[in-house]
Structure formats: structure tokens, C-alpha cells
Amino acid sequence: MALVSSALIAHTTKLDLVIRHVLAGLGHGIHAGRERGAGVEFSEYRAYAPGDEWRRVDWKLAARADRYFVREAERDSHVAVWLVLDASASMAEPSRSVEGLDKLSYARTQLGCVAAIAQRQGDAFGLLVLGDGKAAFTPAARGPRQLQRVLAQLSKARAGGALPDATTLKASLHFAVSPSAVYAASDLLDWPSPLSQALLRLRQMRHDVRVLGLQTQAEIDASFSDAQSYRDPEQDEGVFRFGADLKDGYRRNREAHFAGVAAQARKNDMPLLLAAIEQAPGEVLRRWLRRPGGR
Amino acid sequence: MNLLWWFALPVVLLPIWWHRRKRIENKAELMATARFLPRAEPRQTRVWRWSDPLLLLVRCLLLACLIAWLANPVFPQRGDTVIVTQGADAAWAARQAADAGLAQAERITLPGAQALNWVHAHQRELRPDARLLVLGDVPMRASRPVFGRQVELRAHAAKPANLEHHVFIASERAAEWRRMFTALDGPENVVVDAAPGAATSLIVWDRPAAPPASMKASLWLVTDPAAFPELAKAASLGALRYAATTRGRVWYNAAWPPRDADSARRLLDDWQQLHVGPRPYMLQSQVFAASKEARAPAPSGGLRDILLIALVALFVLERSLAHVRRR
Numbered sequence: 001m002a003l004v005s006s007a008l009i010a011h012t013t014k015l016d017l018v019i020r021h022v023l024a025g026l027g028h029g030i031h032a033g034r035e036r037g038a039g040v041e042f043s044e045y046r047a048y049a050p051g052d053e054w055r056r057v058d059w060k061l062a063a064r065a066d067r068y069f070v071r072e073a074e075r076d077s078h079v080a081v082w083l084v085l086d087a088s089a090s091m092a093e094p095s096r097s098v099e100g101l102d103k104l105s106y107a108r109t110q111l112g113c114v115a116a117i118a119q120r121q122g123d124a125f126g127l128l129v130l131g132d133g134k135a136a137f138t139p140a141a142r143g144p145r146q147l148q149r150v151l152a153q154l155s156k157a158r159a160g161g162a163l164p165d166a167t168t169l170k171a172s173l174h175f176a177v178s179p180s181a182v183y184a185a186s187d188l189l190d191w192p193s194p195l196s197q198a199l200l201r202l203r204q205m206r207h208d209v210r211v212l213g214l215q216t217q218a219e220i221d222a223s224f225s226d227a228q229s230y231r232d233p234e235q236d237e238g239v240f241r242f243g244a245d246l247k248d249g250y251r252r253n254r255e256a257h258f259a260g261v262a263a264q265a266r267k268n269d270m271p272l273l274l275a276a277i278e279q280a281p282g283e284v285l286r287r288w289l290r291r292p293g294g295r
Numbered sequence: 296m297n298l299l300w301w302f303a304l305p306v307v308l309l310p311i312w313w314h315r316r317k318r319i320e321n322k323a324e325l326m327a328t329a330r331f332l333p334r335a336e337p338r339q340t341r342v343w344r345w346s347d348p349l350l351l352l353v354r355c356l357l358l359a360c361l362i363a364w365l366a367n368p369v370f371p372q373r374g375d376t377v378i379v380t381q382g383a384d385a386a387w388a389a390r391q392a393a394d395a396g397l398a399q400a401e402r403i404t405l406p407g408a409q410a411l412n413w414v415h416a417h418q419r420e421l422r423p424d425a426r427l428l429v430l431g432d433v434p435m436r437a438s439r440p441v442f443g444r445q446v447e448l449r450a451h452a453a454k455p456a457n458l459e460h461h462v463f464i465a466s467e468r469a470a471e472w473r474r475m476f477t478a479l480d481g482p483e484n485v486v487v488d489a490a491p492g493a494a495t496s497l498i499v500w501d502r503p504a505a506p507p508a509s510m511k512a513s514l515w516l517v518t519d520p521a522a523f524p525e526l527a528k529a530a531s532l533g534a535l536r537y538a539a540t541t542r543g544r545v546w547y548n549a550a551w552p553p554r555d556a557d558s559a560r561r562l563l564d565d566w567q568q569l570h571v572g573p574r575p576y577m578l579q580s581q582v583f584a585a586s587k588e589a590r591a592p593a594p595s596g597g598l599r600d601i602l603l604i605a606l607v608a609l610f611v612l613e614r615s616l617a618h619v620r621r622r
Contacts, residue, residue, distance in 0.1 A: 093327035103327075189327060219328050229335065230326035239323055241335035253331035 010100035051144030086186035087131030089233040092159035096218035107185035132161030300366035310354040375400035380407035380431030382453035434575035443589035466501030
């Protein structure tokens with residue numbers, strides 16, 4: 001199957017559908033480390049939830065109890081996956097070429113894919129949505145129910161307000177006791193920021209922190225319309241104009257900013273992927289999840 | 296007074312202002328990376344641009360039209376005009392018009408009593424250099440008329456119209472009554488009907504029996520009070536008793552019909568004065584100079600109707616356009 005284009009994200013609001021398409025396009029190589037739960041040591045029964053595999057249903061028990069139960073096996077995975085979504089107002093930046101696509105929906109899809117992969121691998125995963133000066137926290141858990149919960153939280157997220165301040169964010173980082181993988185999707189326009197400090201601190205605590213910096217093609221090419229004026233979504237006052245005379249200055253300022261971000265990430269050995277939201281989500285996801293050492 | 300409405304014209308600026316403001320409010324778009332751009336002066340973004348120029352145009356026209364309708368403008372398009380009263384001698388009128396140099400002028404024929412009213416109402420419609428001539432028999436008014444422009448009047452007594460009064464006589468002494476009506480002089484003459492009709496204005500009831508209920512006239516001359524019970528409580532004036540009934544006014548005198556010419560003429564004069572009305576004097580030839588004190592004439596038709604139609608059409612158009620815009 002060909003890679004799903006980012007226009008799909010713009011055209012549907014069903015997050016699980018998009019995720020299924022993106023992951024189907026990637027094939028099976030992306031989650032090679034998956035443990036099969038069925039053959040391993042039995043631990044408990046659990047009520048069936050939509051999304052469970054039928055072959056894990058205990059049919060004898062179903063015949064007795066007239067209800068479906070799933071055999072839950074003991075898992076060895078101790079790695080928790082943490083998804084961090086930046087839902088500040090600047091994430092509402094739309095793609096100027098693809099109608100209906102914006103940074104937040106793209107980030108939502110990427111994090112949803114990571115969550116789905118983590119669920120298939122049997123990892124626990126949790127979610128942290130940062131926006132409107134608050135941090136919405138979904139505790140880590142395993143299983144299809146948790147995936148639905150996380151996807152619902154992701155779908156509910158709306159871009160607005162600013163990132164939470166350092167103390168609020170610090171209070172939400174209590175999960176960082178066990179070894180975990182942190183996947184953060186942001187536009188990285190606020191750097192340094194409470195979010196950048198938190199990510200660097202997690203990295204220094206030996207967690208696996210991977211950052212996805214989202215951009216639009218118009219930002220990369222500095223190709224905005226000069227017919228209208230612009231406002232900064234996170235600052236109330238001030239009007240900005242774009243024109244051919246300002247193109248070079250814009251590009252220079254922007255590249256200097258992201259060069260600083262990249263330098264700090266490299267110094268802290270934190271993988272950073274800058275991607276345009278017009279790129280195919282499957283391809284971006286593959287590059288984001290790739291091990292720093294190579295395939 | 297009407298002209299003061301023109302001072303309301305600046306109201307047209309309101310839709311202009313509204314249509315311009317909306318444009319400015321919607322203009323700025325959000326851009327997350329605006330921080331990499333230098334600040335611009337806000338005034339540079341205030342482009343003088345309209346939203347919905349068609350709707351704006353229609354709204355401005357609508358307001359202007361409304362004000363014009365209220366101000367009731369008159370477009371002076373009428374040239375030289377000659378007004379000839381009805382009944383005037385046509386040959387004399389043509390001669391007078393040619394004498395005044397207005398042989399080619401527009402000619403309007405009006406009843407004499409309405410001629411000056413027409414001049415009063417329509418004087419603004421005449422071009423400033425146009426002349427106005429009134430020919431014929433115009434009845435004199437209590438006060439001298441005043442006009443905003445010069446009006447010339449040439450008087451000529453009209454041939455008296457054939458004024459007929461229909462009379463019905465119900466009497467055994469019909470010949471005596473008829474003799475009374477021969478005493479009438481002046482332009483009027485009396486026609487004695489065989490049966491009372493709608494045109495009958497005077498009924499002579501010289502019988503003791505009551506008349507049928509359907510018979511009506513403005514005046515009844517009665518010789519027997521038994522026919523009209525209303526006469527029992529009637530007011531009296533000398534030998535005459537009079538009362539207002541549903542059939543008309545009733546005069547009663549036991550001495551009727553009049554025996555001699557004097558009393559016949561007296562009765563006919565009274566009838567003439569009270570029921571036919573006095574004949575007006577004729578206004579003499581004269582020139583009314585233009586006067587500043589002339590009151591603003593009453594609103595006159597033409598342009599007002601056109602403006603009203605335009606107003607309705609524009610209103611419908613405006614509502615439709617506004618509706619289309621909202622969808």
C-alpha cells in the first residue's frame with residue numbers, strides 16, 4: 001500500500017481510522033519487538049474489550065459464563081511510553097497548501113500512531129497534553145481500552161493559550177521514575193521554554209526522549225501571501241506584514257532559531273526530527289522512531 | 296420645511312463606514328512564526344477596501360432615495376402655460392394668448408374655481424423663465440392670492456351656464472305655483488318635473504296626505520302641517536315654520552302659494568340665498584407680482600411617485616442581497 005498522504009488527516013476526523021491507514025502503509029517492520037501474549041505464562045482473566053484479538057478469548061469460559069473473557073498474560077516490558085502533545089495556540093498554524101491540515105492534527109496523528117504501536121507491543125503508555133496554561137495528564141496503562149482513552153484525549157485536544165509554566169509542568173513529571181520513552185510533538189517555536197527545560201531534564205535522567213518539530217512548507221520556503229497582515233496567535237498586540245523584502249530576514253531569523261534548538265538537542269544527545277506537515281505521515285513516523293544508531 | 300430633509304444626507308455615510316470597518320477587522324490572519332518578522336505599523340494594514348460593494352451601493356441609494364422622497368423635490372420642466380377656465384369664449388382666449396405672445400404655450404382647461412388652486416400647487420414645476428397666464432372667469436376670493444412667481448390674469452365674463460333647478464309640484468293649485476316660478480330672474484331657470492327624481496331639489500307639497508317615504512329633496516314647501524309631524528315642534532320665523540326632517544328641509548307657511556309678485560320674489564330670493572348659494576364676483580384683470588411671502592406650496596405628485604417606486608424596488612433589492620450574503 002502506498003504511503004498515506006497528509007491530506008488524509010485533513011479529510012477525516014476519525015483518528016483511529018487515520019492511524020490504521022498510516023500503520024498499514026508502514027508494514028510490520030516498525031514493531032518487530034512485539035511479544036505475543038497468548039503463549040506466555042497466564043496471569044489473569046480480563047473482560048473483552050473491542051480491539052482484542054479473537055484468538056485470545058477463552059471460549060470455554062465464554063461457554064460457561066456467557067460472556068467473553070480474554071486471557072491476560074504476564075508481560076516483561078517495563079518500558080513506559082509517554083506521549084507529550086504541545087497544544088498551544090501556535091499549533092493551530094494551518095498548512096498554506098493543503099486545505100484543512102494544521103500542525104495540531106498532524107501531531108495528533110503521529111502520537112496516535114506511537115500509542116497504537118506501543119499498545120501492540122504491550123507497553124504501557126500515557127499522555128500529556130500541554131495547552132491553555134494547563135497540563136492534562138492521562139496515566140500510563142496497557143491495553144486496547146487505554147488506546148481508546150488516549151485517542152479520545154488526543155481528539156479532544158484543541159490548540160489554544162500558551163504552554164504551562166515551569167512549576168505546573170514539573171508537577172506533571174512525577175512519572176519519570178521508571179525508565180521510559182518520551183515522544184514529544186511540538187512546533188518548537190518557544191525555545192527555551194518550560195517544555196524544553198522539562199525535555200532536557202528528562203533526557204539528563206537517562207530517559208529516551210524523542211522530539212518531533214513540526215513545520216509547514218510555507219515556513220520552510222518563506223512563501224506567505226503578502227496581500228494581508230498577520231498576527232501572532234500567542235501575543236495579543238502587534239501586526240506583522242510579509243513581503244518580498246522581508247523574506248530573507250524571515251528565513252535568517254527562523255534558521256538561526258532552529259539551529260539553536262538543534263544544537264542544544266545534539267549537545268544533550270536528544271534525537272530531534274524537524275518535519276513539514278505536508279510530508280507523508282508514515283514516512284515521518286518511520287524517521288522519528290528509527291534508532292539513532294541506524295536501522 | 297421639506298427642504299430641511301436634504302440636511303439628513305450625511306446618513307448615507309453610515310453604510311459606507313460599516314462596510315469599510317468590517318474589512319479591517321477581518322484582515323489580520325494568524326501566523327505562528329510571525330515572531331520572525333519585524334513589527335509593521337498597523338496603519339499600513341488599513342487598506343480602504345469595501346466589503347460587498349453592490350450591497351453598499353444599494354444601501355446608499357436606498358437612503359438617498361428615502362431622503363429625496365421626504366424632501367419632495369420638484370423638477371421644473373413646465374414651460375409657458377396658459378390656463379383657460381371652463382366656459383370661457385375660445386376665440387377670445389386664443390386672441391388673448393396670441394396677444395401675450397403665448398400662442399404656442401401649453402394650454403390647460405380648468406373649472407374657474409380651481410384655476411388659482413392649480414397655479415398655487417404647481418407653480419414650482421415651471422421653469423424660472425416660463426410665463427403663466429390665466430384667462431377667463433375666475434371667482435373672487437375673500438383674500439388676495441399670493442404667488443411665488445408672476446401670474447397674469449385676464450378676466451372675461453363667461454357666458455352664464457345653463458343652470459337648471461328641477462322642481463316637482465304636488466298640488467291641486469299647480470298653475471299658481473308655476474306662476475310663482477316665473478318671477479325667478481338671473482341665469483337659473485326652473486324645470487318642473489312630472490315625477491320626482493334624483494335631480495329634484497325642490498318639492499312643493501300642497502296636499503294634506505303625507506308624502507311617500509322614498510321621496511327626498513333638499514327643500515320642501517308645505518302648506519299643510521299634517522303631512523309632516525316634525526312641523527308640530529318646529530321653530531318659526533314670522534309666519535314661516537321650518538324644520539329639518541329625514542326627507543330634507545321643510546318650510547311651512549299657511550299663506551302659500553304667494554298671491555303677488557313681491558311675496559313670490561321674496562320666497563324665491565330666500566330659496567336662492569339659502570339653498571342655491573350666492574353667485575361669486577368675478578376677479579378683475581390684474582398681474583400678481585412674485586412674492587417672497589408665498590407659502591411653500593403643498594406637495595405635488597410626479598417625482599414623488601417615481602421616488603416611491605424606486606424606494607420600494609431598492610428596499611426589495613437590499614433585503615435580497617443581504618439575505619444572499621448571510622447564507
